[in-house]
Amino acid sequence: MxxxxxxxxxxxxxxxxxxxxxxxxxxxxxxxxxxxxxxxxxxxxxxxxxxxxxxxxxxxxxxxxxxxxxxxxxxxxxxxxxxxxxxxxxxxxxxxxxxxxxxxxxxxxxGRRKNAIARVLIKMHKNEFNNGKIIINGQTTEKYLQYNPIYINKIYLPFEIVNYDISTSDLIVQVKGGGISGQADAIRLGIARTLCEIDTSYKPLLKQHNLLTRDSRIKERRKYGLKKARKAPQYSKR
CATH class of the missing domain: 3.90.1180.10 (Ribosomal protein L13)
Structure with a gap:
């Protein structure tokens, strides 16, 4: 049991x-x-x-x-x-x-993660004195993702896997649609694909961690006669 x-x-x-x-x-x-x-x-x-x-x-x-x-x-x-x-x-x-x-x-x-679409642009620095920043819709990563450590770690995960020095470049991200969770997944997918454009040797490692695969799961629709997708109303025998 x-x-x-x-x-x-x-x-x-x-x-x-x-x-x-x-x-x-x-x-x-x-x-x-x-x-x-x-x-x-x-x-x-x-x-x-x-x-x-x-x-x-x-x-x-x-x-x-x-x-x-x-x-x-x-x-x-x-x-x-x-x-x-x-x-x-x-x-x-x-x-x-x-x-x-x-x-x-x-x-x-x-498509993309649920209804979220993210476009990622990596801008390389000409000198070594700049600090890498990730700007999402004109805001810093922490502010846009509401200082949620789960979503913030999702964004930085592709860089950690390939040991990419983010201080050498700036990221400009434009994302729309969906919620914060779906947007974080869409941004992570966009960053992983952009890293593969910079260096093709990153692709096997990112693919091994399933970061180049789009998560196509969406919310299941509600059915008539039920309260939600599968939740049934309480049954009373008498």
Missing amino acids: DKMNNTYFPDKTYSEAKHTWYLIDCKNQTVGRIATAIARILIGKNQSTYTPYVNTKIHVIITNSKYVIMSSGDKKIYFRNSRRPGGLKKESFNQLKLRLPNRIIEHAVK
Whole structure:
């Protein structure tokens, strides 16, 4: 009976499971509904367990992506940047549909921690006398994160893992959407990916600590007849 009170987490041998493939037909389907269906599969909504460090080996195959439909019409504009002067390009939904139809589905499925989106810019110092600072939406890290040590440690974790000297650079972060917890996770993901752009040798170490993987879990919706997502009203026999 003691085991019933413990939360079950599959061990690492669970990652030896067979690959599972799902086929989704995009013909005459809207982008939003396709993205929702793919996200539910990749998140693991159809699985009985979820563990971040276990590779569940779930794959999705998309067919007829060139026949996908945008519910808002053809007003959608996609941007891409080669990170070179004049490298910002934009193209309409129809143009991307003719060139790379699969890219439309990829953009729709990708996201950030809950509803938070963070953009991180690392500015290197020219001399050794500056002290590294992290500015989040024009405020210091401690002030913006309400002096919460849990959220502050999340921000500095990627630097500690790769032994990066933060005093040699300043970080300018723009984050919006979600709450403080979701924004902290989004900033940490942005910092980890930015460090990989600076030095590719950081990538294996950050990936080993699961800092390059987006946490796609979100709050489960409330169901009718229940008080919350799974909480049922109190039962009275008589």
